[in-house]
Amino acid sequence: MSKRISVKDLNVFYGDFKAVEDVTLDIAPRSVTAFIGPSGCGKSTFLRTLNRMHEVIPGARVEGDVLLDGDNLYGPGVDPVTVRSRIGMVFQRANPFPTMSIRDNVLAGVKLNNKRISSSDADDLVERSLRGANLWKEVKDRLQKPGSGLSGGQQQRLCIARAIAVEPEVILMDEPCSALDPISTMAIEDLIAELEKDYTVVIVTHNMQQAARVSERTAFFNIAGAGEPGRLIEYSDTTDIFNNPREKSTEDYVSGRFG
């Protein structure tokens, strides 16, 4: 169920301002790809264009193509809602629905779309998703409790479980650990390694060690100066990016000389 993403000549605009320029890259299925780069370089914006979540931001628009196994996300007649149910997303801050229990949070994608699901199927789905997010053991006795009662790291894994429950092909993660302590971060990183077996995972991170630990491929984004659009500088195997980058600016960034 994992799929390949191909991005061709993608530009992202906020109104008249060009935020990301001319990105072309290929993301392999069943792999973890990390986006790194300094703040404001457009990596989060670019991530959002991979499931059309940028459309939530007023004035944001895209030129170019994003193909999911050959199907263009921006083709005519494509419904962003369909795109999002096939390409899930996990956000910087854990955002479980405060009005729902843990169980209902996991089932949110199914129930909010008013799909009929039998109680036993729902139980299966909840267990499968929570196991997939390494959370089942911790919460199986309190599925009816509100999700907001969990710790930050648990909430983030609940959000991952919620994303998995929709059975997407790709999971996008926008700095999923930036609000977490080191222990919770490790739990999420372990989980990402697990997810790789079934999904295409794309992760934006500020933490270069994290990128080095979890990803096979890394894309480095940079920005020439204030008011300039962000660009994809270098995209290759993670080991190459960190050990012998082709570009000077990549080397400067990964060696901590700026950013």
Next chain:
Amino acid sequence: MLKVDAKQHQSQLTRNRLPRFALLAVLFPAAIAAAAAATLIGFNVVLWMVFTAVLFVIGAWLITLLVEGSRHAGNRMIRYVVYGAFILALIPLVSVIWTVLERGLPGLTSNFLWTSMSGVTGAVDNRTVAEGTPVLGGAYHAIVGTLQISLVATLISVPIGLMSAIYLVEYGTGGPLSRAITFFVDVMTGIPSIVAGLFAAALFGMVFGPATRTGFVAAVALSVLMIPVVVRSTEEMLRIVPNELREASYALGVRKWRTITKVVIPTAISGIASGVTLAIARVVGETAPILVTAGFATSINWNVFSGWMASLPTFIYYQIRTPTSPTNVEPSDQRAWAAALILILFVMLLNLAARLIARFFAPRTGR
């Protein structure tokens, strides 16, 4: 030796500060002088207290001026003025509530709650006064009318107000239309209630012929007053729902309208419900619009779409202005204040309910 030293040594930091007893030393002469002044005009307690307060403030200002200087004197003066203003503002509150309780409680009987004014004429009241029997007639019809009119007004206002607020927060992105709606909702909050009543009367008068007066017309008038309140409070509540929740829902492939109805509104529902309750509390006591739209009835009317209808506020108004028996006004007075007590209880209960809803049904958003 030590003790003497302590006495002689005055801290640099407490120099030129008034000791606390100095103010008491001002209060007593002020009270005595005030008593004297009040006696000159004709003594009464209120006058005495007012004079005492004035003289005390002036005296305290003077000695602060002499000891601590003009800056501290000014500060002290303002402090007293501010405290005085607060007490002044509480006087009418206490007085109104006291008046209503004192005059309303004797008339608050089960007979009053469960009978209407049907068949209660001036002659009945005259006999009651002459024979000293309990007052007949009650506000049942008015309570029924108020409940019906408020219910219908709520049924009209809540969907419109709620949907408009959703439009403003979720769909209108600062375009000219949403700016216009926001502006005119603000303007609408300032419409005098009597004008809202006139509008409903004029509207139904043109469509169904002049002098069309029913509970429904009154409900429309109240809706004009209620909608902006509902819009404003709902809007505020929707805006504090974190955007992250909307995004989380979109990222699951949920449609916008389902995101709004299943995620955004449930998260804000306690605030919305509380705002709606306050809006009801605001219109339930409105008198002027009902006066010009629902007419006045002395018997129970269960049909909001036909016939004149009584309500608690208009009942109070007519019982005071045009007593049932012009020669013996006491029974009407008693009925008016008992109705006022019921109305105040209604409003207070609604206010209390609003606060409780907001407190206890709020989702646990703690992270």
Next chain:
Amino acid sequence: MSTNTLARRGSGRSSDKAFHLATLAAGCLILVVLFSVAAFLLVQSIPAFQAQAEEVTGGAGFWSYIWPIVIGTLIAAAIAMALATPVGIFVALFISHFAPRRLALGFGYLIDLLAAIPSVIYGAWGYIFLAPLLTTAYDWLAANLGWIPVFAGPASQTGRTMLTAGIVLAVMVLPIITALTREIFLQTPKLHEEAALAMGATQWEMIKMAVLPFARPGIISAAMLGLGRALGETMAIALVLSPGALTASLIQSGNQTIAAEIALNFPEAYNLRLSELIAAGLVLFVITLAVNMLARWVISRHKEFSGAN
């Protein structure tokens, strides 16, 4: 493009559209209501403007019928504002800066209670309790300050005068002014306040330096919103005031306001009289509209105070 599996028709897309349109319709309905308020009042009041002068109440045409009660409305509102604005601001200051922190919230609720009491009850209270209470004061004013036109005697023996009505109005407007200004006082940047205190300012000097300049536009708009309420308030006047011709003295019976004029006469009005009263309502609508729009304009010019509304 038929091979694009993403382009399959998603379910519920039309309900999304329908919901959007429903909310849009509700929003537009509000605009329609407001404009139809103006339109219906205008249409229904045309006969009063067109009528022969001698047919209108008072026998001298609509404008000479309306202007004394417009003046009366302004007088009542002016009394209310003169009393309520300073007290309201001081009460707001008390709650925001002087009251003990733990009690401030409770005091705020108390003042909000004032706003919760229905206007008809204020009217009844003014009529039965306050008016008789004030007769002695009015006698004294007439005797000692009678040379000032507004206190010219003989004082009303029922106390049902413009001044009483104005006081009742002030009580009703006070919580509005207090609630709005309190919000703004609380928004004063803590840094400014602490900067003033650190310079050795007394509390009042700090308020003069940091709080009041910050809150000025908010105070102005709060007062104007209160004014809008005072202009349109009906029941307090209708019950308290014993109406009559326009007079300068505030302690005699006399004068009338638009809102009370409508409330008192509407139930028995028909034909031209009805149209006159609706025209009076239109005049009131225009006055309050102007005041409110001005207030909103002041607020919107100082967007940072938008927490006030």
